[in-house]
Amino acid sequence: MSNRLFQGIIYQMKDAVDRVIGVIDDSGIVISCSELGRIGEARQGVREELNYTSDVVIIGGYTYRALNTATKSEYIVFVEGEDKQAEKMSLILSIALMNIKNLYDDKHDKSSFIKNIILDNILPGDIYAKSKELHLAGDVSRIVFLIKFNGKNDIIPYDVMQNMFPGKNKDYVITVGEHDSVLVKEVRPNYDIREIEEIAKGISDTISAEFYTKVSIGIGSVVNNIKDLARSYKEAQVALEVGKVFDTEKDIISYDNLGIGRLIYQLPSTLCEMFLQEVFKKGPLESLDKETLMTIQAFFENNLNVSETSRKLFVHRNTLVYRLEKIRKLTGLDLREFEHAITFKVALMVKKYLSSKSMK
Numbered sequence: 001m002s003n004r005l006f007q008g009i010i011y012q013m014k015d016a017v018d019r020v021i022g023v024i025d026d027s028g029i030v031i032s033c034s035e036l037g038r039i040g041e042a043r044q045g046v047r048e049e050l051n052y053t054s055d056v057v058i059i060g061g062y063t064y065r066a067l068n069t070a071t072k073s074e075y076i077v078f079v080e081g082e083d084k085q086a087e088k089m090s091l092i093l094s095i096a097l098m099n100i101k102n103l104y105d106d107k108h109d110k111s112s113f114i115k116n117i118i119l120d121n122i123l124p125g126d127i128y129a130k131s132k133e134l135h136l137a138g139d140v141s142r143i144v145f146l147i148k149f150n151g152k153n154d155i156i157p158y159d160v161m162q163n164m165f166p167g168k169n170k171d172y173v174i175t176v177g178e179h180d181s182v183l184v185k186e187v188r189p190n191y192d193i194r195e196i197e198e199i200a201k202g203i204s205d206t207i208s209a210e211f212y213t214k215v216s217i218g219i220g221s222v223v224n225n226i227k228d229l230a231r232s233y234k235e236a237q238v239a240l241e242v243g244k245v246f247d248t249e250k251d252i253i254s255y256d257n258l259g260i261g262r263l264i265y266q267l268p269s270t271l272c273e274m275f276l277q278e279v280f281k282k283g284p285l286e287s288l289d290k291e292t293l294m295t296i297q298a299f300f301e302n303n304l305n306v307s308e309t310s311r312k313l314f315v316h317r318n319t320l321v322y323r324l325e326k327i328r329k330l331t332g333l334d335l336r337e338f339e340h341a342i343t344f345k346v347a348l349m350v351k352k353y354l355s356s357k358s359m360k
Contacts, residue, residue: 005104006032006075006097013093019080021093026074042238046076051147056090058082065090067098076319110134114184115174119328127227135253136226144182144220144229145200146176146236154297155211157181164206170299178185178351182236185228193256199338201251218255242263245356246349260346264353272350279347282332295323296335304341 013122014034014129022033030041046064049057057064067075076171077097079090092124100301113130116122131138149157161173161181169184183203187196200217207215221230235255243253246261255262264272276285288296295313299320302308308318324335333340 003031005100009097009355009358010034010130010235013096019086019088019089020062021077021079021089023097024064024078031075038117043078043135046078056087063090064086065094067094067101073359075108092246110136111172111174113225114172114229115176115182117183117229118146118174118182119176120230120255124227131226139224140225140226141189141222141224142226143185143196143222144232144236145203146218146220146233146240147181147183147207148216148218148240149181149205149207150216152212155213160207161203162213164180164203182233191222197252197254204251211221214251214314216243217252217254218243219252221255226299238265245353263350264349267350267353269354269357272354275350276354279333279343280331282330285331285347285351288327292327296322296327296348299324300341300345304338306336346348 009092010021010023010032011034014189015263020033020035020038021028022035022038028043028046030038030043030265033039041060043062043064044055046059049059050064050066056103061082062078062080063082064076064078064165065087067077075097077090077093079086079093079274081089083303113122113134113136115126125318128138135239147157147161149155157179158173158175158181158261161183165171165173165183165185172184174182175179185199195273196219203218204215207213217236220235220239223229223232237253239253242258242261242265243250245265246258247253258265263315295309299309299312300314306317306320306324310317313320328334332342335341335344
């Protein structure tokens with residue numbers, strides 16, 4: 001990762017510096033350079049010379065300086081030239097790259113720490129000590145987004161998300177699977193749920209437009225303590241799982257909006273089967289044909305309003321009443337009565353849940 005980090009900075013400096021500049025690693029190989037053709041070249045003897053001198057050596061028309069002179073450095077910067085100007089430029093380059101590397105290492109340590117929290121790989125008592133050590137605020141509001149990249153493709157989820165949320169000390173991108181990425185984002189204390197949904201929509205739209213790939217996004221609850229990030233992550237997982245069962249047309253699902261689906265998802269299969277048997281004593285749900293089920297769905301979507309439902313279905317009001325009466329005779333439930341409608345709606349969801357489990 002340091003190679004790409006250094007190359008990005010050096011490439012930006014290229015137009016401002018009229019000399020060849022670059023970085024070699026501990027084996028003496030050029031890993032970053034303003035002249036791309038030189039990457040991979042060997043600069044033998046440089047590290048040995050630096051070990052016996054102070055902090056700068058001049059070899060073969062180049063000035064070399066260790067990235068960190070206080071300790072043995074893994075990297076060495078070089079600037080074309082043997083004059084004082086080259087020495088000054090090497091100092092500026094080493095300071096710039098060292099600061100960038102420190103920021104990256106700090107961010108990487110924090111990301112690894114947060115990853116251990118959400119995956120429950122760290123003891124609760126160690127969370128507070130480690131967060132203080134990393135200067136990571138433990139009592140701010142954060143939320144977890146679980147982004148699942150659908151389909152097989154060549155893009156790397158982590159790289160995509162990192163480019164969308166680069167170098168921000170308050171946002172952390174974490175890899176949790178080959179096609180899954182997690183975004184831990186800090187939010188304002190008086191956050192608006194619509195803002196959070198807009199963030200998720202922005203992620204989905206950007207990935208769809210730029211990479212022609214669809215994603216499913218599960219959103220956990222906002223937590224006010226860093227130790228609760230594991231709970232928010234689990235909620236984001238549940239949101240995606242429940243969404244696959246009850247909201248198949250949605251790509252963005254929030255745990256806080258799962259409603260009764262969240263409860264049904266946690267019920268054991270035996271209890272669900274008993275419930276269906278009790279509700280449909282008179283006749284099984286399978287006795288209803290596809291047209292009847294579509295009628296029921298439309299009736300629920302139009303808030304049990306007969307006139308509105310018949311208009312949406314392009315059928316006469318009496319035809320709809322006849323269908324509802326037929327449902328009552330088959331199942332014993334009159335959907336025009338609120339309590340019966342609630343029972344039927346829950347039963348449909350339970351049936352859908354059982355069907356999804358049988359397919360696994």
